[in-house]
Amino acid sequence: AQSVAQPEDQVNVAEGNPLTVKCTYSVSGNPYLFWYVQYPNRGLQFLLKYITGDNLVKGSYGFEAEFNKSQTSFHLKKPSALVSDSALYFCAVRGPVRSGSARQLTFGSGTQLTVLP
């Protein structure tokens, strides 16, 4: 079974500082990895994905994520945080696309990011 762990429920960072939101995963085969963001009372919005290729993936709103196969991690990063980045962030994994069940996303528990002015 596939799983995702987000070890931090809450991350606080000052505006202008770099931010990191951690994610580790477990899946059979090569993973498909995703980051989503959720603003209050809204649905989830796609930020970025890793399927294959470069380990550093760039996404929306200046976010990027680094895939590390040996550490089974996919940490979300941004060089300079904005107050508007404050939201709930979810990491998700999907297994190799060979079966219907493997296509389904498994989510982490979420990390609340607060950027302080």
Add this chain to the structure above:
Amino acid sequence: NAGVTQTPKFQVLKTGQSMTLQCAQDMNHEYMSWYRQDPGMGLRLIHYSVGAGITDQGEVPNGYNVSRSTTEDFPLRLLSAAPSQTSVYFCASTPAGGRAVNGYTFGSGTRLTVV
């Protein structure tokens, strides 16, 4: 606008009542899923469908039924509501194969309270 539409946005039910949460997408996506979101638990998969006429159970299927008679619609039925089903429900869809560029597209959610 293209996307995933969920109705209603808010609902209050009494214990034992039944209801259907509606989900429709106009992107011709083959795969559709229902998730529930609870504090500290992320999103958990309830049921999913890989195409019209095909459904399967996810992680937390008990108390819920689904059907997929068309590509566009994927309703979620609560048979006899319980307070434990108080949650925010999200419907999501994604195309099959190489068209799944950006992962899933999510609806805006249905906030359900069972009293």
